[in-house]
Amino acid sequence: MFLWSTPLSPFVEKVKIALREKGLPFDAAVPDGIGVGVSNALIAANPRSEAPALVEGDVVLFDSTVILEYLEDRFPEVPLRPASAAARARVRMIEDVCDTHYEAVNWGLFELNYFKRGQGEGLAQTLFAAARADLAVLHDWLELQLGADPWFGGPAFGLGDVVVAPFIEGSRFNGVALDPSRPLGRWFARVSARPTVAETFAESQAGSELLHTVADALDAGLLRRHYRDHRLEWMMRAGGAVVVANGLAADTIRFTDLAPLASLSPFRK
């Protein structure tokens, strides 16, 4: 199995943790041109030009949620999905909240901390405050979902934990740590100690060196960051309309490009 990957991506981390939990060996590589704009290496596997994309023989899949579903269906021997329909639906709901609302806040934090957007006149402080307030809400909601159980799916580790852990790690990496005495903080200590999770987070840390160069690369106009859906909404809602306007003017922000999808259509040949 082959995984198109990129460092510090929560979506890639979800897939790596699931593959490791299931004991499935895989090779991974970072495609040339990712983050710069549309990666030609990647669009053959994923016309959205995003990692993760999974290749298993003829099966080529993108989107972490779809890949996790595939892994469950294809390799049910080590099940990660909980047993009941209601518990499965709850995990899907938690995954959706993390993939959309939570990821958008972490994305904003990376933009501020490493890509150095929002400099001058207190803007960064406003955006940081908005991020911290949103994360407090999300952490409370996640804690409610956890309830009194040790894991998100109940008594055993499972998909619910796989889909939350990368996002909490992303905010920790950006300086928003959980209170270790809270149930969610204690869960995060437990999940981080799991070998599959520890290995995955360590790989991300090792790949994070590059982050010290990204502000200069952005200044030089070498990067085009993908402000898709919830990321754009978060930046606007948090008070960063000027960040978006400046990024579009400097061409360091891009929206989704449908050209690779259109090029696959036989109706357009």
Ligand SMILES: N[C@@H](CCC(=O)N[C@@H](CS)C(=O)NCC(=O)O)C(=O)O
């Ligand atoms: N919905 C997708 C999102 C994947 C995604 O956003 N991947 C980002 C990394 S976090 C990416 O590869 N972006 C490409 C780029 O910025 O050039 C999933 O769940 O897999």
